Amino acid sequence: MKLTITFLLVLINTFSFAKPPVFSRPVPVFNKTQAVTSTVDRRVELLSIVFRLAGNPEYNMNFAKQYVKDINAYFGKYKDQPIISFAKKLSEEKGMGFSRVMFLAANLEFKGDQFSLIKVSKSSLAGKWEMEDALKFVKLLNDFYKTSSFEVFYKNHQSIYNVATTRFNQASASFDPNWYPAYYGDHSVDYKTVVGLANVGANYGPSVFPAGQKKIVYAIMGSWTFDETSQPLFSANDYLPTLIHEFNHSFVNHILEEDGNGKLLEASGGILLDSQRIEMKREAYEDWQSLINESLVRACVVRYLIDHKNEDKVVQAEILEQQKKGFLWTKELVMLLGEYESSRDRYPTFKSFYPRIITFFDQTAGNIKEIKAAYHAKQ
Known part of the structure; x- marks a missing residue:
C-alpha cells in the first residue's frame, strides 16, 4: 500500500499516531506529582x-x-x-x-x-x-x-x-x-x-x-x-497529552470485551460508525469498537485535565479538538463522566458505571442526525 504525504500527515494527527503541537489551542497545565x-x-x-x-x-x-x-x-x-x-x-x-x-x-x-x-x-x-x-x-x-x-x-x-x-x-x-x-x-x-x-x-x-x-x-x-x-x-506540550491518553486505554478497552458489553454496544456503535465513517477513517479507526473506546479515552483525558485544575479554556479547547475529529458527543460524554465522579459511593469503579455508558451511546446513536446537524450549524 502506497501512502501519500498527505495521508501520513492525517495519520500523524490521530490518537494512535503522534500529536504535533497545535498552537491555536491553549497549553494544558499538569501538576507535578x-x-x-x-x-x-x-x-x-x-x-x-x-x-x-x-x-x-x-x-x-x-x-x-x-x-x-x-x-x-x-x-x-x-x-x-x-x-x-x-x-x-x-x-x-x-x-x-x-x-x-x-x-x-x-x-x-x-x-x-x-x-x-x-x-x-x-x-x-x-x-x-x-x-x-x-x-x-x-x-x-x-x-x-x-x-x-x-x-x-x-x-x-x-x-x-x-x-x-x-x-x-x-x-x-x-x-x-x-x-x-x-x-x-x-x-x-x-x-x-x-x-x-x-x-x-x-x-x-x-x-x-x-x-x-x-x-x-x-x-x-x-x-x-x-x-x-x-x-x-521531547516537550511536555507535545508528548504529555498523548502519554495521558495511551495509559487510559489499558483501563478502558478491556471493559468493552467483558460481561457482554460488546454485544450490547454493537448496534449503537455501528450506527455511530456509519454516521462518522469518513471522520473515523481519517483517524485510522474503521471498526465500531475503536470508536467506542476512543470516545471514552478522549473524554477521560478531558476529565484528567479538569481534575488537575486546568483552566476552562483549556478544557473547552480539548473538547472542541475531539469534536473536530468526529467525536461530536465528547462534551456530553464528559458531562456523564462527571456524574460518575460525583457518585463514587454508588459506582466505585468505572466498570460498575458502564451500563450508564451503554445507555449514553444508545441515546446518542438514536439522535446522531440531530447532533450532526446542530454541530455543523455552528461551524
Whole structure:
C-alpha cells in the first residue's frame, strides 16, 4: 500500500499516531506529582523494525531520519528472511499491524538470549493474534534476532536511547500515574513507559497480565520531533497529552470485551460508525469498537485535565479538538463522566458505571442526525 504525504500527515494527527503541537489551542497545565521513568525496549524496537521491513505504512514513517537510515543500512539485507515474509502475510491476510504488533511485544519476555511468550493469568492477545500465528512468529523472531545480530545494532545505539529516555523523562515529569487507579477503581497495576524510536510517530497503549503479578499497563510512545543533530526532542506540550491518553486505554478497552458489553454496544456503535465513517477513517479507526473506546479515552483525558485544575479554556479547547475529529458527543460524554465522579459511593469503579455508558451511546446513536446537524450549524 502506497501512502501519500498527505495521508501520513492525517495519520500523524490521530490518537494512535503522534500529536504535533497545535498552537491555536491553549497549553494544558499538569501538576507535578510523580516522575515517569521511561525505557527503550528491545522488544518494541525489534518488532517495529520487522514490520517496517514488511512494509506496514504505520511502521514506515521517517521522522527519525538518521535512525531510520541506520535501520535501512543495517537490516536492508535481511528483507528476505522468513519472518519478514510471514509478517507480510499476516498483514495482507489478517490485517496485522498497528497496536496488535505492540500487544505481542508486551507479551514477550527476553531471557537466555531469546524471546518467548510470558505466562499470563488472562490473555490480552485474544482477538488480536491467533495463538498458532503468535507461536510461529516468535520462533521466526528468534531466528531473525540471531541471524541479523540484532543485539549489535541495539547496543550500538545506546547513546541515542539514553538521550531519548532522559529527555522524555524531563518532559513527562509532571505526569500523575496515581490518577488512574483512583479514577477507575483499578488499583492492581504497574506502569511501563517505553520510548519507541522505531515506531517513529506511532503511540500505543497495550496491557498484559503476567501470572502471579499485577497487570502491566504500557504507554509505548513514538518520537516525531528531533533537534538539528538528529537527536530525539521531547516537550511536555507535545508528548504529555498523548502519554495521558495511551495509559487510559489499558483501563478502558478491556471493559468493552467483558460481561457482554460488546454485544450490547454493537448496534449503537455501528450506527455511530456509519454516521462518522469518513471522520473515523481519517483517524485510522474503521471498526465500531475503536470508536467506542476512543470516545471514552478522549473524554477521560478531558476529565484528567479538569481534575488537575486546568483552566476552562483549556478544557473547552480539548473538547472542541475531539469534536473536530468526529467525536461530536465528547462534551456530553464528559458531562456523564462527571456524574460518575460525583457518585463514587454508588459506582466505585468505572466498570460498575458502564451500563450508564451503554445507555449514553444508545441515546446518542438514536439522535446522531440531530447532533450532526446542530454541530455543523455552528461551524
